[in-house]
Every structure is written in C-alpha cells, then in structure tokens.
Amino acid sequence: MRMRLQHALLETGVAAGVLLEIEDGRITSARVDGQSRTFNGDPSPEHVRDPRLAGETGTTPGLTLPGFANCHSHAFHRALRGRTQQERGSFWTWREQMYAVAADLTPDTYFELARDTYAEMRATGITAVGEFHYLHHQPDGTPYDDPNEMGKALLAAADDAGIRIRLLDTCYLAAGFGRPPEGVQVRYSDGDAHAWAERVAAFDDPRVGAAIHSVRAVPRDQLPVVVEAARGLPLHVHVSEQVAENEACLAATGLTPTQLLAEAGALGAGTTAVHATHLTDDDIRLLGESRTNVCFCPTTERDLADGIGPARRLHDAGATLTLGSDSHAVIDMVEEMRAVEMHERLVTQQRGHWSALELLAAATYDGHRSLGFDDAGRIAPGQRADLVTIDLESIRTRGAGASAETAVFAATAADVLPPRAAR
C-alpha cells in the first residue's frame, strides 16, 4: 500500500511531498518523493488547494502527523460533560458527581459509553488510549461472574471504535490513609494488592497494563506488591493532583506522595506519574533522575481547578512529558499540547517554554512509549502506520503554513481530517 502526503512530520521535521510505503499496517518506507514534489513544491496555491486535484493525484492534502496517544482516560467521565458546570465547588465536589455516575454503570452501559468516547477520540486523531480503569466490581462490591467483565467491556469498546488501547488495570483499596473503601469505592476494591494482582493475571490479554490509583488509595505496605506484579508492564499512578492529598500523605507517612512511591520502587522509565501538579523541589528531582514519565492533562486540570504543574522543570530534570484528556471535559489533543505552553506563560509571564516539536513528541511518540507501544508515534520505517492529518485550509489554519507551529498553535481537533484510504 502506498500513500502520498502533501506534508508530513518526519523525524527530521515537516517535509513536503512524502511517499509512504505501508505493509500490514506498518511503515516500510518514508521518503520525500520527487514526483509529488512537482505537485507540492511550488505550485500555485490554487493548485495545492484544489481537493479534487489532490484526489486525482492520490495525494492526501494537509499536514500528516503520527496519530496521537491519549495517555490518561477515564472513559465514563465523558457522561459528566456539560453537567458539572453550574455550581461552585472544587475537585472534591466534582468527585461526588462523578461517583454518582460510577454507581450506576453496568458492563453494557460502560461499553456503550466507552465506545462513544473512543469514537470521539478516533475522530479527533487519537489512535491510542491509556484507559485508567478502576470500576471493577458490582455495585455491592461482589465480583462479576467473570471478575474482569468491566475491563473486557472497555477492550471491546476500543475494538469497536478502532482505537489501540492499553487497559491500565488500577489497584484501588482505600478511601484514604487508614480508611477502608467508602460508598461506591467498594466497586473499585479487590480487598488487597495480592487479590488485585491475581485478578489482573487472570485477565491474560496483552493489552493490559497496571496502575496504582494514588497513594491515598493503596496503603504503603501494599505498594511494593503492585510494583512487583506490574514489572514489565506500563505502570501509571495519579500523583499530587491535589494539595489535600499531599497534606494527608505527609501527615500519615512523613513523606510526599512522590517520596512514598520512590520508597516503594515505583518510579522509573516504565512508570507514568499522572498530573504531577503540586510538587516539591525534591519530588521534581526524584521524578527526573528516575526518568519517570509525567502525564499532564491540562484541560481537565483547569476544569477541576487543580492547579498548574511544573511541566518544564520536570522536563529539564529528566522526566518525559506525555498528555491525556482524563475526564474528557473536552477531547482535543491539540488543545492539550497548546495548553501546556499557555499555562506556563500565565505562570511565568514569559513566552516560548515549549517548542511545537517538543509538544508534538509528547502527544505522539513519548505518549505511545509510556503506554508500552514502542513501535508507534513516528512516521518512520518499522513504525505502525497510525496517522492523523490536519487540514491546512480550514477557516482556522488557512494561511498559517505547513508547520509544526500551525498544528499546535492554530489548529483544533475540528481540523483533523477523516481518515483517508491509502492508495
């Protein structure tokens, strides 16, 4: 299979006139094509813009990027969109509304909700998702006949929507430090970390990864059990999204959440710290020196009034940035990329903390890698042909140029073109 791309982001940057050879869903060759250069290189703008002409020559118009990796998703939170914006409150009042949705879901309704959420992701250029899944059991806490029925509903939803998934099966055992699960949390808990590990092992699907919900939800003595069971799998964990979590952790253990995870051996290049919002200097050092990934979810973090995390400082310390749409208040990876830079501008009153290429790496290759998909996220030989094309002639992008900066700072999810058959 052969694809001609008007513009594409290669490892060397944005190039015009790119010819891809694809076999069995993998790129076997990616090169700048002399023949299509005559079409794309100079020609009159009308020539390039005419979609009929582009169609006749078999060239995909626009700027083609590696597909986006959405590294932090709670599919069922999509049900809250537009419904949680009327009252004052905080993360914790929002959580009550979220728990009300969690209380009612069945495997069937979870499947339907996730299928529609993943379809929205797919339509906006997301080709891989990390689903942080903790809604395991029946409303009274009893396991389903198949204890992995809810997780399997998510895998089926991803298949239905045509999106690659890493199901981050989440250990969630406590309401807080020294507090058993409360209310709907009985649906999340397996009792202890060994029982969680046994259930995950029984899953027996290569798409399953692991997660620690947070240091408030997994007791200190259980953390190493999860870390050991997750060896070789991507391991994700919510870290310091809220100041109250930090305070409770310090009071109970004398350590910050990051220090507690370091003590348990949970940090490293296979681990992703989600949010990483309220960190000390020592936390930043620990995450950076261990080469831990950090997953920022800026549209959710601002929706929930979480705060703004130190993205650039983490990067400079050695951590790798990835991105997620988390609660799906919006699903727009372009906005997630852009927001990282914009939030830093508001905090520092300075522009230009992140280049467009760095943000694209976070949304593509680095994100895939944090989900355990090392062979996706670049347009290069050997990589999976998961692609997304940005319309360069929309009302927002017209005249902005075929550049990484246009993709990150001018486009939106609405500029993602529908997938086009390769020729």
Ligand SMILES: [Zn+2]
């Ligand atoms: Zn989350």
